[in-house]
Amino acid sequence: MKTLRDVAVGETAKVKKLNGEGAVKRRIMDMGITKGTAVTVRKVAPLGDPIELTVRGYELSIRKDDAALIDVEEE
Amino acid sequence: MSTSEKKIVIALAGNPNCGKTTLFNSLTGGTEYVGNWPGVTVEKKDGPFKKHDGVVIQDLPGIYSLSPYSKEEVVARNYLVEQSPDVILNIVDGTNLERNLYLTTQLMELGLPMVVAVNMADVLKKAGDVVDVKKLSQELHCPVVEISALKEEGSLAAAELALELAKSGKTGELPHVYKGSVEHAVAHIEESIEDKVPAHHLRWFAIKLFERDSVAQKRLSLPGDVMAHIEQHVADCEKELDDDAESIITNQRYAYIATVVGMAVKKKARKGNLTTSDKIDRVVTNRWLALPIFAAIIWIMYYVSVTTVGTWLTDWANDGLFGDGWFLAWTSGEKGGREAWDEASGAFAEAKARIAAFQEAYSEAAGAPAEAAEAEKGEDAPAFVVADEALAATITRTFRLEDEESGEVTNYPEALQDLMSEKGVDSFSREELLAFVAENGEAAGVKLAEGKDGPALETIPGESKEAESFPLAGFVADYGSYQEALEVEEPEPSDYGVWVPGIPVLAEKAFAAMGIPEDGIAHGIVFDAIIGGVGTVLGFVPQILIVFLFLAFLEDCGYMARIAFIMDRIFRRFGLSGKSFIPIMVGMGCGVPAIMATRTIEQERDRRMTIMLTTYLPCGAKAAIIAMFVPAFFGGSAWAATAMYFLGIAVIVFGGIALKKTRPFLGDPAPFVMELPAYHWPSLRGVLIHTWERTKAYMVKAGTLIFAASVVLWFLMSFNWRLSMVGLEESILHDIGVCFAWIFAPLGFGRWEGAVASVTALIAKEQATATLAMLAEPVAAVGGTLAHVRALFGEFSPAYPVLAALSFMIMNLFDPPCIVAIMTTFREIGGARWGWFAVLFQILVGYCLALVTYQLGKWVVYGASFGAGTAAAIVVVVLALFFIVRPAPKGAAK
Structure with a gap:
């Protein structure tokens, strides 16, 4: 299953499912990454982690480990 | 107006970075009361509405949601549910409506009167975007106004509107956020708890119960059959929609917002894809440029606040204001400048x-x-x-x-x-x-x-x-x-030039005029305790001010979030956050502003750990200890001095790794899901208010405590048990030193001089050098201070004076910082229990490092025989390694 972690910089993907539970998952959803949302990977931090996303018109940063919890499909 | 009349409370709620603080400051005129919410270290601010008597503006923490997971969010929702303010003024960032309205959909379920203020109207206008306020108001069933908090356009009108609404107590009808089976299930839940909650909070509790919100469940403590009934509805819904309850609610909220925004917002087609903010960000977080730019910004900040301007100001405060006096800049007299x-x-x-x-x-x-x-x-x-x-x-x-x-x-x-x-x-x-x-x-x-x-x-x-x-x-x-x-x-x-005499000079004159004797108690209290002690505290203020000015600027312009973005990878390895970098760096100048700087770290756990570890990089005052010991015992070797800084880094890294696995810090890693706000030029007013608030907090809270501590220490240093004034050698502190000298025996300096020097180091670390110089003088007849100190350590530990000195230096560099920093720790870490935890940890680290240095140094380097001390040192090393290397215990934390 392709996750947000695998999406290349500059690509946009659509969220299929959020795995995980509790605080991290709720936080990710609260920030607007919900089922069906289009997410663009903007860049990777200079040291390789975390990554920067564009979601619902703003910039959001999450760690790669958390990005791996988000199943996506190509737009 | 009578005082007995109940004050009207307007609660400000909104996302972080939505302009809430700016609005708050312009409504209250910056005359707010800042404190912490009861029991937690989340900042609590309220202030009087400057246009109307009897109206209080209550600022809530900046939050994205009302989930039960973060402290800020729980604080905000508890306040809204329990205290029921008269009206909510919800500020939303017009340039980022979708995410901002997500909180709005939660706030409106509370059933309180609410006004929505769409902020950044000026930015929207400039971009050519149009927000149809009327349409938005129709959809959300509450008044919506456009404001520009930064330019103070519409801010007052929004607050007036909220006030009117509060007086009428009118609440809007709830909009239809949820679809089909969800609305059906929520309606059922409402029915079953109708008689157990206040009518206006009905929807709020129903939704929370649908989400299986632990805080709400606990609060209502419903009987088992009702819970089972609710659970049935939720489970049915989950099954039908093939998702969990929390996700269902979140999804439907965002879906609802998408339709509302679609109707009410007309975005002008962008010509290029990049805004100015995007362009800036492309450069400053560029893969290759990010680190050099980051280093340059940090260097400038360090250079200005610690080495140049900060030092000038601190010197001015210590030598001028609290010293002989100073020249007014750019003035000259008849004999020149x-x-x-x-x-x-x-x-x-x-x-x-x-x-x-x-x-x-x-x-x-x-x-x-x-x-x-x-x-x-x-x-x-x-x-x-x-x-x-x-x-x-x-x-x-x-x-x-x-x-x-x-x-x-x-x-x-x-x-x-x-x-x-x-x-x-x-x-x-x-x-x-x-x-x-x-x-x-x-x-x-x-x-x-x-x-x-x-x-x-x-x-x-x-x-x-x-x-x-x-x-x-x-x-x-x-x-x-x-x-x-x-x-x-x-x-x-x-x-x-225009010479302004320092406070001690003026006080001296005043005392002389009043004929108060110089060796009396009054003189001692005023000069040694008040001017000496409190002067030291206030001497830090200029530097703190500059550090805070930088921090406020970095925060307000949006770069602070990028620092966390850039540094997160390194710092999370040892349990800190990317934002811990700034405090640790500021700590090289002074630990006090460093501890205060941890306020920028939202995660409480990260913040506490940073407070405990940030003072380990030797600060300016500790550098004075290094400056005495390295030439005296290590031939002035630059390596010996540098080694102390590396030891500091090692303590931070390994301390973090070990602490992360201790009970208080255990648990899921804090989610690092962070908004990277658009860059913008901060308002001068905002930056200054921000800076002043923090500086004031330092002066008031630290100042009063330090004053007390200084007086006590001065008393112990200047009096004997019969309460007559004596020199340090006969003082109570000397006797205390004698009593506790044995504690330091395993470290190689178990004499009262060593104990007393270490205690006075608490006043200010460089005080240890002054005390040692004073106590060492009678020991040796010839040579300068350094020779005296060498002789003193020769008496401490005749066989290994150099080791004893190293051990003394390490102990004083890595035990708790000075009293000002300790007091600041107590204030910032959130509770005395945490304060003691931090101080005990620091005592343990300082003592153990010194013990290991002396005992193992003696055994390994000098070939001394194996003894009880050596065994103890080995046990300490093994224990330390255990705490660092052991796997994190599971399930011990909540």
């Missing part, structure tokens, strides 16, 4: 040296101290009178340093003596001396300079020491030059 002053005061210092030299030579020649003629002493004249003119005329003591026969070591500047005695040199020819000074440079403590009578040796000014000049060619201390020197008048500062 600052340069002329420096020259004149230099000449006066030299004249004083000549006078002292002559008097010493004369006294020796006369065979008795010449101070005998005390009676003839005038008001300001030195206690010295030349009784025998003939004898005086024969005196020619020159500071001919090339005079090998005399071997007069006392003629060398004291600073140089230390190095000379260390290298086993008694005297020099002039050439040797020049070579010696040139070769040893700064370490010699003197440098070659141009004096009044040709080349001179000048001492390098250090901590609270003025430069002294020693002419090389030898000033001839004869009677003629002595009389000449007596003529040199002390320069009057007011001739060289």
Whole structure:
């Protein structure tokens, strides 16, 4: 299953499912990454982690480990 | 208006970075009360509405949601549900409506009157975007207005509207957020709890129960059958929609918002894809440029706040305001400006040296101290009178340093003596001396300079020491030059500019005028305790102000979030956050602003850990300890000094790793899901208010506690048990030192001097050097301070003085910081229990490091026999390794 972690910089993907539970998952959803949302990977931090996303018109940063919890499909 | 009337409360709610603070400041005029919410370290602010009496603006923490997972969110929702403010003023960022309205959909379920203020109207206008406020108002069923908090456009009107709404108490009908089966299930839940919650909170509790929100479940503590009934509805819904309850609610909220935004917002088609903010971000977080730019920004911040401006201001505060006094900048008097002053005061210092030299030579020649003629002493004249003119005329003591026969070591500047005695040199020819000074440079403590009578040796000014000049060619201390020197008048500062006397000078004058004795208790309390102690605290203020100014700027412009973005990878490895970087760096200057700077870290756990670890990089005052011990015991080696900084880094890294696995810090890693706000130029007003709030908090809270602590310490240092004033050697503190000296025995300095120096180091770390210098003086007859200290440690540990010194230095560098920093820790870490935890941890680290250094050093390096101390040190090492290496225990935390 392709996750947000695998999406290349500059690509946009659509969220299929959020795995995980509790605080991290709720936080990710609260920030607007919900089922069906289009997410663009903007860049990777200079040291390789975390990554920067564009979601619902703003910039959001999450760690790669958390990005791996988000199943996506190509737009 | 009567005071008994209940005040109307307007609660400000909104996302972080939505302009809430700016709005709050402009509504209250910045006269707010800042504190913490009860029991937690989340900032609580409220202030009176400046336009209306009896109206309070309550600022809520900036939050994205009302979930039960973050402390800020729980604080906000508890307040909204339990306290029920009269109206909510919800600020939303118009440039980011979708995510901002997500909180709005939750707030409106609380059933309180609410006004939505769409902020950043100016930015929207500039971008050509249009928000249809009327349409938005229709959809959300509550009044919506456009404002620009930064430009103060519409802010007041929005608050007035909220006030009106509060008075009428009108609440809007709930919009239809949820679809089909979800609405159905929620309606059922509402039915079953109708009689158990206030009517206006019905929807709120129903939704929370649908989400299986633990906080709400606990609050209502419904009977089992009702819970089962609710659970049935939720489970059915989950099954139908193939998702969990929390996700269902979140999804439907966002879906609802998408339709509302679609109807109410018309975005102008962007020409290029990049806004200015995007362009800036492309550069500053660029893969290759990010780190150099980051380093440059940090360097500038460090350079300005710690090395240059910060130091100037701190020096001004300590030597000027709380010292002799200072010149008003850019002023000059009839005799010239600052340069002329420096020259004149230099000449006066030299004249004083000549006078002292002559008097010493004369006294020796006369065979008795010449101070005998005390009676003839005038008001300001030195206690010295030349009784025998003939004898005086024969005196020619020159500071001919090339005079090998005399071997007069006392003629060398004291600073140089230390190095000379260390290298086993008694005297020099002039050439040797020049070579010696040139070769040893700064370490010699003197440098070659141009004096009044040709080349001179000048001492390098250090901590609270003025430069002294020693002419090389030898000033001839004869009677003629002595009389000449007596003529040199002390320069009057007011001739060289506008001179403002320092507080101690003024206080001294006032005391003299009132006739209060200088050795009395009142004098001691005012000068040593109040001016000394509180002056030290206030002396930090200018530097703190600058650090906070930078922090406020970095935060408000949006770069702070990028720092976390850039540094997160490194710091999360040892349990800290990317934002911990700034405090740790500021800590190299001073631990107090460093601890205050942790306020930018939202995650409580990260913040606490950063507070505990940030003071381990030696600060400016600890550098003074290094500056004494490294030349005294390690030949001034730069490696020894650098090693202390690396040891500090190691303590932070391994301390973090070990702490992360301890019970208080255990649990899921804090989610790092962080908004990277658009860059914008911060408003001056906002930055200044931000800076001032934090500085004020420091001055008020730390100032009062420090004052008390200073008075207590001063008392212990100046009194004996019979409560009469004595010197340090007979004081209560001395006796305490004797009692506790055994504690330090395993560290190699188990004598009262070591204990007392370590205790006084708590006042300010550099105090340890002053105390040691004072206590070491009687120990050795010859040499300078460094030689005395060497002798003292020779008595502490005859076989291993160098190890004992290293152990003392390490203990004082890595035990709890000074009392100001400890007090700040207690205030910032959130509760006395945490404060004690931090201090105990720091004591443990300092003591254990010193123990290991001394005991293992003795055993491994010097081949001492294995003893109980060695065993203890090995146990400490093994335990430390265990705490660092052990896997994180599972399930121990909540």
